[in-house]
Amino acid sequence: MKHRIVVLGAGYAGAYVAGNLARRLSRADTEITVVNAVPYFVQRMRMHQLVAGQDVKAPQLADVFANTGIRLCLDRVTALDPERQVATVANGGELGYDTLVYALGSQGADHGVPGVAEHAFDVAARPSALRLRERLDTLDRRREGGNVVVVGDGWTGIETATEIAESRPGLSVTLVARGELGARLAAGARRHLRRACDRLGVTVVEHTSVEAVEATRVLCSDGTALASDATAWTAGFAVSPIAAAAGLEVTRNGQVVVDRTMRSVSHPNVYAIGDSVCAVGDNGRPLPMSCASAGYTGNQAIQAIVARLTGREVTRTKLVYTYNHISLGRRDGILQTFDDRGQPKPKYEGGWKPARVKEGIIKTALWSTSHPTFGLPRRRRHLATVPGLSAENAVV
Amino acid sequence: MRIKADTGLCVGSGQCVLTVPAVFDQGDDGIVVLLTDRPDDETAARARHAVTLCPSRALSILRE
Structure with missing residues (x-):
């Protein structure tokens, strides 16, 4: 039996991690399934451009994951049972896992304001x-x-x-x-x-x-x-309530509590990434919900999952919050950098240059999540442990 | 011009490799590997562009 990895959510975090795991683990002994409610990739960072009337691409996930060996399940996750290691989807189907990557992200929230x-x-x-x-x-x-x-x-x-x-x-x-x-x-x-x-x-x-x-x-x-x-x-975002309902240890706002490797502190075969994780950055403060945090937390989870499954030492990647690019229309923008305490540094850049850099970064984010088979490694690693064995029992 | 790559910050998006394959490569885990930290005059401009494109800010230009 192959080791089953199930990735819940295919946003910047989930799609990136699924693609990279597929790139780095042998198909002979791992099976990766991605579950997403909609059939396309959402460029969350461009939703305001969509509202403004611009053309914003939404690549089909079936194309994104073509030839990767990743199985795509297009359905809404409705529940998670971490004791039975099963995720339930809206059509009633159940997906069993040995390692779960929880990346259900965030959504708009009214915070109780009527109307x-x-x-x-x-x-x-x-x-x-x-x-x-x-x-x-x-x-x-x-x-x-x-x-x-x-x-x-x-x-x-x-x-x-x-x-x-x-x-x-x-x-x-x-x-x-x-x-x-x-x-x-x-x-x-x-x-x-x-x-x-x-x-x-x-x-x-x-x-x-x-x-x-x-x-x-x-x-x-x-x-x-x-x-x-x-x-x-735009005055509120909240994470998916599924982690809390499943009994995973979560913070007050429902983000999954993890160790330094993005592993759930209550359920060691569950990893959480992106907006749905409370990842404490290297400065001791939680990382903000953002595409950048999806990259840093995703990268750490990839390193940890691959290392634990292939019997190597887990490397610590950096978890930082250093800057934000904020677009102000298509021709103006602000680059604001932040210090170790999360405070804005006095120096900033404004004008067409940060606007152009932001455009480049969003393109990069789309390109790298929608081309998961690009690049290295040329070699995929075999598991060190018996396939199907849960990660908590695996050689660490 | 000298380039520095922070492998702890790199998330392996591969944009630098696509932009200037003569300067950047990726290791077995997808993380950036510098083929040279001193790009020649021919590749310097593209290397600068790659530094600005890096989504995780793993690349920087050192002042000398």
């Missing part, structure tokens, strides 16, 4: 981003303008507001910030952001939290109401 689910759109998934895009198309077509309110000034909110303003100049865009605009940026970068919002005609509403979203307005805690024909909700 968000009914009236607002999130940009965390392709279907909701496309619904928002259709709404904006309708507003654009009627040629009377329209009000778009973007709630939340995290990176997603900033990128969404500026992208819509640049691509759809006929619409009025308002960005609602809980504190000062771009509070996580250093002073210089904050000024750059403000200038960009001015240039693009984005109205900034600061020090304001939103209490409720209605069909045509957004109600703020200070009693004001913002007229809104389309509300984009």
Whole structure:
């Protein structure tokens, strides 16, 4: 019997790890299955561009994993039983595993604000981003303008507001910030952001939290109401509840608690990566949810899984959070670097150069996840342990 | 110009190898291997480009 590796989720984290495991482990004694709810790869970092009306590719996962030996199961994961080592999918089927890679990521969350689910759109998934895009198309077509309110000034909110303003100049865009605009940026970068919002005609509403979203307005805690024909909700992301429901040890926000090798502290044959893991970085602080963290946590998990299964020593890879590239439309952007305490460094770069670098990075991220068979190694390793043996009993 | 590669940070996306195969290679585990840390005049510009493309920021240019 082959050692069964099941990867739940094929986002930046899951697709990357599945492809690399397939590249590095012998097909003769491992069998890799990837489970994903939708048949295409979601370029999460480009969802705001999709909303703005741009063409954003969504490669078919069947093509991505063609000729890799990876088995693709297109279904939604509904439950996980780590004692029986089985994942259940929506059609009732069960997938048994010897090693599980949990990469179910994050989704938009309303954090209990009334009306968000009914009236607002999130940009965390392709279907909701496309619904928002259709709404904006309708507003654009009627040629009377329209009000778009973007709630939340995290990176997603900033990128969404500026992208819509640049691509759809006929619409009025308002960005609602809980504190000062771009509070996580250093002073210089904050000024750059403000200038960009001015240039693009984005109205900034600061020090304001939103209490409720209605069909045509957004109600703020200070009693004001913002007229809104389309509300984009970027003020909250939450991880999949499946890990917590399965009894894996999780943090208060539901992220899986792991050791330095991304291995669940409660269930050693489960690894968690990407947004769904609480990975403590080398600076002692949890890594933020991001594509970059998907790369670092994914890489560590690959090293650990391959090493443990092939009887070699686990190498520690770096887990860092050093920078963010934030796009401000297609021609402007901000590169903000962070110090060891996660604080923004005073120096930043703004303008077309970081915008171009960000574009390059997103292309790179898509290319490397959608070409999992590219490159080395030329040799795939055999397992050191008896196939089918669970990782917790494997030679470490 | 001198290039530094941090193998602990590298996630093996292979972009540098695609961009300048004369300067970058990948080891058995996909992690970057520098074929030379001093690219010649002909490849220097492309090597700089590869440094900016690296998604994990594993590559840097050392000031001399």
